[in-house]
Amino acid sequence: MSAVSGAVALDSRLMPAMTADVPMRGPLHRSPSLTCKYGLAYCDGRMGDLLYRALADATRRTILDELADRDGQTLFEICTRLAMKHNIGASRQAISQHLDVLEAAGLVRTERSGRYKFHHLDTAPLEEISERWPMPSATKETNR
Amino acid sequence: MRITVSSVYVDDQDKALRFYTDVLGFVKKTDVPAGEYRWLTVVSPEQPDGVELLLEPTGHPAAKTYKEALVADGIPFTSFAVDDVRSEFDRLRGLGVAFVQEPAEMGPVTTAVFDDTCGNLIQIASQA
Numbered sequence: 071m072s073a074v075s076g077a078v079a080l081d082s083r084l085m086p087a088m089t090a091d092v093p094m095r096g097p098l099h100r101s102p103s104l105t106c107k108y109g110l111a112y113c114d115g116r117m118g119d120l121l122y123r124a125l126a127d128a129t130r131r132t133i134l135d136e137l138a139d140r141d142g143q144t145l146f147e148i149c150t151r152l153a154m155k156h157n158i159g160a161s162r163q164a165i166s167q168h169l170d171v172l173e174a175a176g177l178v179r180t181e182r183s184g185r186y187k188f189h190h191l192d193t194a195p196l197e198e199i200s201e202r203w204p205m206p207s208a209t210k211e212t213n214r
Numbered sequence: 215m216r217i218t219v220s221s222v223y224v225d226d227q228d229k230a231l232r233f234y235t236d237v238l239g240f241v242k243k244t245d246v247p248a249g250e251y252r253w254l255t256v257v258s259p260e261q262p263d264g265v266e267l268l269l270e271p272t273g274h275p276a277a278k279t280y281k282e283a284l285v286a287d288g289i290p291f292t293s294f295a296v297d298d299v300r301s302e303f304d305r306l307r308g309l310g311v312a313f314v315q316e317p318a319e320m321g322p323v324t325t326a327v328f329d330d331t332c333g334n335l336i337q338i339a340s341q342a
Contacts, residue, residue, distance in 0.1 A: 147314075147315045150320050150325070151318070154322075186285065186288060187286055188314075
């Protein structure tokens with residue numbers, strides 16, 4: 071549910087910039103025979119660029135750490151955690167821009183609830199990384 | 215010079231008085247007519263002669279815009295000290311208060327943020 075809605079929101083936002091040969095991610099768009107190709111295209115296409123760029127920043131990784139600690143935070147809570155726990159002195163505007171980058175990569179989803187806005191972690195895009203460069207299987211580990 | 219009063223903008227003074235006394239536990243200190251509204255303050259029962267909190271009407275249109283912008287980003291209008299955020303969180307939640315931030319350790323302090331039902335988010339804080 072969350073992965074699908076995330077993909078839909080992402081796709082509509084990125085549509086103008088995406089070319090026809092860049093497939094969309096998510097189970098709805100993936101046929102079994104094309105799983106590998108789709109995974110690779112994701113990683114090397116525009117979505118892949120967004121994903122790796124989003125992860126290539128220490129502040130953004132810390133934001134993901136804090137959302138993993140507790141999912142569903144207001145902008146204020148995220149800013150407070152960064153300032154008080156990690157001594158990150160970035161402005162609210164800068165943190166907001168980091169969140170935009172994470173959202174474009176599909177790693178963060180925002181949800182409005184009444185007058186409030188909450189940020190949620192979505193690790194679904196990270197699946198593409200382990201699909202592309204698989205971890206050693208559990209059997210290999212035990213045989214070692 | 216001394217600080218004797220601080221204020222929160224409330225959308226309804228009667229409703230605010232009920233919430234800040236019946237739910238939060240403050241006590242009414244001053245209630246006098248002041249034109250269209252009232253000069254209405256509450257104090258902490260722990261400090262009856264301490265700083266008064268003025269429940270000030272959100273009369274100016276810009277105040278409403280300001281409050282809504284703060285709430286949208288989860289920013290509390292003000293902060294109150296409590297002995298223990300977690301037990302206060304349990305007490306208030308039991309009374310039906312909505313929290314947008316459950317208790318979290320923020321370095322040297324523990325904080326939580328709730329909705330005062332009058333258009334504001336309020337933070338409570340205690341030493342961690």
